[in-house]
Amino acid sequence: MSAPMVRVEGLRKRFSVPRREAGLRAALRALVRREFRVVEAVQGLEFSLAPGERVGFLGPNGAGKTTTLKMLAGLIVPSAGRVEVAGFTPSDRRPEFLRRVSLVMGQKRQLSWDLPAIDNFEFNRVVYEIEPAQYRRRLDELTALLDVGEVMRRPVRQLSLGERMKCELVAALLHGPQVLFLDEPTIGLDVSMQLGIREFIRRYNAEHGATVILTSHYMEDVAALCPRILVIDEGRLRFDGSIEALRRQIRPLRRVSVRAATLPAEPAALGRVVLCEGSRLVLDVEPERVPAVVQALVALPEAQDLAVHDAPLEEVMRALFGREEEAAEVG
Amino acid sequence: MRALGDMSDRAGPSRHVPRVLFYVRLVAAQLEMSTLTALQYRLGFWTEGLLGLLWSVLGIAPLFVAVDHLGAVEGWGRWDLVVLTGCFTMLSGLFTALLQPALRESMTHILKGTLDYVLLRPADGLLLCLTCAFRPWHLVEVLGGAALVIAGLSLGAVPVTATGVLAGLVTGAAGLIALYAFGVLVLCASFRALQLQSLTHVMEALMDFGRWPAQVFPPLLRALFTFVIPLLVMTSYPAEALLGRLSWGTVGQLVAVSATLLTLARWTWLRAIRGYTSASS
Incomplete structure (x- = not known):
């Protein structure tokens, strides 16, 4: 059996966040004496992922999914516990590690707003030290698959949300990462664009063997893409298994x-x-x-x-989190 | 649908490319991106150019008006002061063209959370931050400053020597390092307190003290502007070195000050990055 691509043991993250009451008086008081509250964003997560797995993180807002994702990508240093991704400790941010991973965030962009995406891709070629021939081949393949051959020559600010996200995916995959972190990649996209992105991610995973870790507000994304899900709530792992197993257990x-x-x-x-x-x-x-x-x-x-x-996944999540009044959010 | 093909041959450093060369290419690529951004909008490019030229001329013009009336200041003759103004203008130009836009852009990255993408790149995050934006037109100011230095040295009474030029270059490099180190400390402050872009304007205003020779400042201020906010390391001392007035011992001390600041800045950066929480998505 191959070694896990991602191994997480006793992972914790604690944030100290400022808090104050509403109003001008409280705001002025906070200028002099600020109160802080300790938030346990992640509380002892344990899991491991095999190479090539597609895994979805589910949980309500503030559950700790994005924090976990960012600790796996090496952006946030854990307060305690151990993380290993592709044999590296992410928080060391070693170049060898960073060349093996990629993070796509639906709500943030890495592409320069004013320039055509093709200029951004060229910049990534230099950053990731991709050989010119290899770069050309990958770019041709990715742009053909995502149908952005002409789109990538227009300034990013003139692209639609869907076109921009496709270009973000090209930029994120040019260096051929082994692990792909996707944080709400389809947020705000129309249904047909969501389907296109989903299909692309599935193909990339199948043909490249990359491990894919996804968080999404759209249950359909997770249901269609991830044979395995990890349900996180209040920083703790509440479920680890297939969607079918979750349905059988909850509904x-x-x-x-x-x-x-x-x-x-x-x-x-x-x-x-x-x-x-x-x-x-x-x-x-x-x-x-x-x-x-x-x-x-x-x-x-x-x-x-x-x-x-089967019961819709939204209902399963609602039942799991005991919130009948609102659909459980995922992401 | 087309197949993705084999992408398993992952990117990585070529075995034959030394890391220094990689970083030279990286900085060049960053500067190219900024230049491309400047060129993207024609009207903006020419407007920025005109404003940059105007800014440079306005910075130097008073000197041409006053040069005939300049008297000696604390042992500095008229042309010595022109050399000093040249050093100051060059540094100010480098600050406005390179450091200030990079600091402001990096602070915006921190504020918006897009620093995530900078930190995910397989290269030194600090170097990426310090070269992420560039205003090419402001390099005109650097050229204007260099012209002033050359004019001051040519027309002044002090003979130019090779050792003087070497000491000037070493001190100038130390000054530039000190400037960048100070900038890094300002950048690190914005990890704790967001929206500190205005600090770069405070830096710019502080740099104005560098227009004057070190000797005009009382000892306490001179120590402050040498060791704490090393403005004099950036302008006055390089000018003195070019004029052959600085001993190698002093040059060594200035290099030590810069190296210390650089070490402190690097250490502060590494601590800031470890405490980075990334803006919520």
């Missing part, structure tokens, strides 16, 4: 829906009723009872649109 019931001219008189006898309105019935059913329930629903008069599916 094991399967959702069965149907339309029919006449609905059963006692739908609760079939399962937990989610919706029973007009001609539409939605039930949550225990997995072992699904065949029997489907048989009963098919037998309804003029039955149509019968569907069986």
Whole structure:
């Protein structure tokens, strides 16, 4: 068995953040005497990732996902614990390590705003010491795959959000990183652009064997890209496994829906009723009872649109974090 | 869809490229990026150029008006003062063209959290910060300063010697290092207190003290401007060295001051980076 690409043991990060009450008086008082609060952003994380894995970090806002990602990338020095990525300690920021990783952040850009992306790529060629022939080959491949051949010749400030993100990906991948950190790469993008970026990341992972670690506000990103997820909440690891395993653990019931001219008189006898309105019935059913329930629903008069599916990931997360009033956020 | 192909041949340093050469290429690439940015907008480029020229001329013009009326100041003759003004103008030009824009850009990176991308590059983060922005037109000021130094030395009574020029170059380099070290300390302060861009203007205002010979300052201020805020190391002493008035012992002391400042700046930078929290995304 190959050595893990990422190994995290007892990882902790503590921040000291200033706090004050609202209002002018409190602001003036804070000028003289500032109060600080210690925030335990990450509290003893333990996990390891194999080379080539695609892993999603899930959790509500402020859960510690981005802090963890930045500690893995070497940007933030841990307060305690041990991190090893590609055989290096990230916080040492050794050039050999930095050449093996790349970080793409949906809300920050590395490309110079005023210049065409192609100038930025050329700069990265020098920074990462990429041989000219190798650079040309990679650039051709990446730009063809992401369809930015013409886009990269326009100033970045004139690009759409999606075009800019594609160029950010090219800039991040020109040096062929072994580990790719993606922090909300599809934020703000339309659905078709999200699909394109997702497909690209999947292909990059499959063909290059890079380990991909993703955080995203879009559950579809994580569900489509990551066979394994790590759920982090209040800096602690709450779940480590597949999305299916998470669903089985948190929301094991399967959702069965149907339309029919006449609905059963006692739908609760079939399962937990989610919706029973007009001609539409939605039930949550225990997995072992699904065949029997489907048989009963098919037998309804003029039955149509019968569907069986898992609980949506949003609902699973909502149940996990016990927040019924709002959809759990991821990212 | 096309295949990505084999990208496993990762980037890395060529076995035959010494690190010094890599850093020379890197600095050149950074300066090229800034120059490309300046060239990107034609109107902005020419406006910046005109303003840069105007700024340089306005900085030097009073000297031409006053040169006939300049008397000796604490042993400095008229042309000696022109040499001093030349040294000051060169340093001021280097500050405005190279250090000030880089400091402001780096402070903005810290404020916005985009320093993340600078620190993720496989090169020295401090060097990347200190060369990340450049205003090419302000190099005109450096050329103007060099012309003043040459004019002052040519027209003055003091003969120019090779050792004097060498001592001037060594002291000038020490002054430049001191300036950069001071800039790094200012940059490190912005890790703790954000929005310190105005500190670069304070630096600029402080540098004005460098227009005057060291001898005009009382001993306490002279020590302050030599060892704490080494303005005199940057201007007055290089001029004195060029005029052949500085002993090699003093040159050695000035180099030591610069080296100490540089070490302190580097140590402070490394500590600041370890405490970097990165702006939230």
